[in-house]
Amino acid sequence: MGTTKMAEFSGVVVYRRDYRERDMLVKILTDHYGFKMFFVRGARKRGFKLAAAILPFTSATFIGTINDSGLSFISAVKEVNQFQAICNDIVLNAYASYVLGLGEAAFGDAVPLNSWYAKLVHVLKAIDNGIDAAILTNIVEIQMLGFFGVKPNLVNCVVCAESQGTFDFSQSLGGLLCQKHWHVDPLRMHLNRRTIFFLRKFSAVDILKIGNIKIKDDTKKDLRAALDQIYNNEVGVNIKAKHFIDEMKTWPKEILRNSQDTQTKD
Ligand SMILES: [Zn+2]
Incomplete structure (x- = not known):
């Protein structure tokens, strides 16, 4: 009972x-x-x-x-x-819904989130205040991987523990590979330097202290693609809002721009 x-x-x-x-x-x-x-x-x-x-x-x-x-x-x-901006903007709404959906998938029902409650609320506030929702989402995705049994080593090379230099990411070995060890995984993800840099940074950032973040559109696309690969291959959650975010890529730019304009006017 x-x-x-x-x-x-x-x-x-x-x-x-x-x-x-x-x-x-x-x-x-x-x-x-x-x-x-x-x-x-x-x-x-x-x-x-x-x-x-x-x-x-x-x-x-x-x-x-x-x-x-x-x-x-x-x-x-x-x-x-x-959260007014999230309610009024379908793009922000989709990101906020996805972030909460990830939380629900990670913790399930009626399980206290402990520190993650404040983190998720902080992310919603940040999205609502106009901080880049795509980036905030990436940060939550990376830091939540552990709840789905995926704990990539983003600190140093999984083979030799080298922490400086140029890296790639290996899904099968679960983390970074220094250039000397690229040959160990022929299926390494071939991520560029900038993507690796932000993946490492995002995995270590304190969500409660995130302020404004600006990242070039190309890098944002690369980060989205890298996380999609990791989530699709290793996590496999099915969250409705994520399908919507995926579809947004195919929308004409004008729609997305109008959506962002509405947000800044408020
Ligand atoms: Zn190495």
């Missing part, structure tokens, strides 16, 4: 779906209980008093009943804030 307790907790609404005629199920990333599904009675009725607090990408302090198995309940909210 699970236990039930009243609790006050911070959280961010991840997504929701209609349930029965008048109700909703709302997935919230919470500070102490991880990703939890809440049953919100009457949420689809007009004039529902907690309507603003259960919109996706809303952060709030919630008061409710936590069941450690099964659905939990919300009875009141305070300090409701929306």
Whole structure:
């Protein structure tokens, strides 16, 4: 039997779906209980008093009943804030959804995220404040690899421990290869210097201290491709928002530019 307790907790609404005629199920990333599904009675009725607090990408302090198995309940909210830019911009929305999706895939349901709660909330704030969402996403992807059983050595050569010089990355050996040892893996990824530089940097950066980051578009493409290769071959999570991000590559530039303009005007 699970236990039930009243609790006050911070959280961010991840997504929701209609349930029965008048109700909703709302997935919230919470500070102490991880990703939890809440049953919100009457949420689809007009004039529902907690309507603003259960919109996706809303952060709030919630008061409710936590069941450690099964659905939990919300009875009141305070300090409701929306991540406005993320809500208004489909591109930012896709990155933010993917980042939360990765968190959910890594931790599962009802498992406390510990330090990762603050990290994910910081990433959402940073995306909302206009810091490059693609780069923030890459940083989360790299630092979350360990949760998926992939722990690449990005510190030094996996064969000889050399930490200076030119490197490539080997998926089969799980990390960096110095130039002397490129021959060890004929299928090494052939990443360029700049991509390796940022992969190493991203794996070591303190997410809570990320400020503005500027990286050339070409390098961003290379980083995206490298992480796609690692995630597709070694992680294999299936997150809807990621498919959307993949499709964005094929959009005309004008759409993406307009999306970014709207964001800076706010
Ligand atoms: Zn080596």
